Amino acid sequence: MKRYQTLKWLNGIAAGIVPDATAGAASAAADDRLQKSLAEWATLLPLPAYRVLFEEDTERAGTSTLNQEKSDGTFICAACFQPLFDSSTKYESGTGWPSFWQPLAGTVATRTDFKLIYPRTEYHCRRCGGHQGHVFNDGPKPTGKRYCNNGVALRFVPRAEQLPELRT
C-alpha cells in the first residue's frame, strides 16, 4: 500500500501533476516574479522591444507614438503586461520619451547603472525584470521624479478596455 502510494506520487510528478496545494503554496509564498529565459522573451517580443527590455537598449528620442498619448488609461509592461503607470501621472517632459512622475505602487524596482560616465538610476518591471528606463530628480510635483520610459517597453490600454491577463 505504502509502496503503491509512493509510486502513484512519483508518477504524478513524472506526468507533471504535482499536488495543487503544494504547488500553489510554493508560488504564493515566494513572489510572482517570472522566470522566463531570454530565449523565451526573444520569441515573444518584437526585436526593438526585446532589445530595450532585456538588453537595456534605449529607443531613439521622439520615436514612440506613446509620447503623444494623452488618453485616460493604463501603461502596462510590454513584456509581462503588469500595469506600471496610470495616465494621470504622465506629463510632457520635452525629452522625446514618455515621462511619468510616479509608477503604480510596488511595480518597479531600481538599481544604479554606470553605462554613462555618471551613475544613473535604472528601473525595471519588478515582475519580469524587463528594463523600462531611468528615473531622475527633475520631475514635476508632487514627487519631483521623472520616470523617463522607453515607449517600446510599454503598451497603452485605454480605460474603457479590459487589461490583458498577465503573461505567465
Ligand SMILES: [Zn+2]
Ligand atoms: Zn514586466
